[in-house]
Every structure is written in structure tokens, then in C-alpha cells.
Amino acid sequence: MTDRIIHHMCRADEWDAARAAGSYPGSSQDVQDGFIHFSTAGQVVESAAKHRAGQGGLILLTVDAVRLDAALRWEPSRGGQLFPHLYAALPVSAVLRADPLPLGSDGRHVFPAGFPFVIEDLAP
Template sequence: MNTILHITKHQQWEEAKIIGRYRADSLSSEGFIHCSKSTQILKVAKRFFDNQKELVLLFIDSDQVQAEIRYEPAEIGELFPHVYGELNIDAVYQAIDFEAGEDGLFELPQEVIDLQLT
């Protein structure tokens, strides 16, 4: 299984589960859903989600995603997975709470560490 990750608000994920598909705000504004590899998730969290609460980290089986996934360069010179379309929620095999600690910093969850070991 090839896993990519996506950070979203808890409420957005709950709504997606009800309607059966997930649309990030970036899908409308940029044409794709931003995702990350396990080695990139802390950089993304620090840059875009600093001090935000009620976040969820989605574990996505990229082989099950119905929309096109493209690995494209970002400003930091790394390739990031982008999902070009709505995300079918059956491709999400795990969702965990993902919030910064009291010091405002994110820590790598054990579930992501385990991904890096496989």
C-alpha cells in the first residue's frame, strides 16, 4: 500500500464522511488537494497549520484514490502528491487527531513513524 497524508479540520472530515466524498478548500482555489509523504508532514503542519486546533490527519491509500494523483514540485524543491479531484473517502483507511502540543509544535504521531519503518 502506498500511503499519502492530508491534514484537514475535524469538522470537514466529519462532513465528508456523511456525504461520501472529501473536498479540500484548495480543490476549488487551486484545482487539487494538497497531500504529503510521511517524511514531509511535519514541514507542512508547521508551515500551514501552526497553532490551529481540531485537526485530523488522513491516511490515504493512494492506490485506491479514484482521482488523478500527480507528484509536483513545491517551493521547497520537493515533490508533493496532489489529488486532482474529490477524494473518495473509502481511500482513507485511518484518521487520527493531529494537533500541536502546548508549546505550539507538532510531533510526528507513532502511526506516521510506523509508516516510515515499513
């Protein structure tokens, strides 16, 4: 594993449905690709600009990668960087935070105060 804390962006309505169901199956793009796309804290800002440009109503999910077990794979993508890909539904129990990801006046996403997060209460 590369990073313990990983992130995923989804629509607020998708997250509401996931919370009710207990798991998140991924966006339509994730389903088409066969895995749920995640990013590290160092990758997610660029991912937002590249893949979610101008999209409002998004939620930033902060996830404990340890809770995803073997279904999480780190695979090369953009520029050879390793990105986390989840080959299963995301259990809501693995999500540490869900924060609104609004658009700023410049059209770029505004990440929550304190990002990147330090999650101190994780078990080793």
C-alpha cells in the same frame, strides 16, 4: 508514484462532513488551488508547521495513494520536492486512518503514536 502512503490534514468538521458525504472536496485553500494538497510521511511534519501552524482541531488523514488512480499527480513544490496533488474529491474509501492532530504545549502538532505508519495489509 513516489510513496504508497500519503497524508492530508483537515479540520475535524470537514472530515465529519466528508464521511457523511462519502468524499472530501478539500479545504477552501485546496478548492482555490484546484487540487487537494497531500504530503508524504517525510514531508507532512514540515507542512503542518508551515501551513497549519497553531491550528487546533485538525485530523491527519492517512491515504492509500493507489486508490486515487490517475487523479493523483506528483508535482514539484517546496524546494523542488515532489508533492502529491489530487485533482478530484478524495473518496472516503481511500482513507486508511483518521487521527487527531492536537497541538502540543509548544504550539506544534503532536503526531499520533507510531507515526510514520506501516500499513501492512495493503494489496500489492
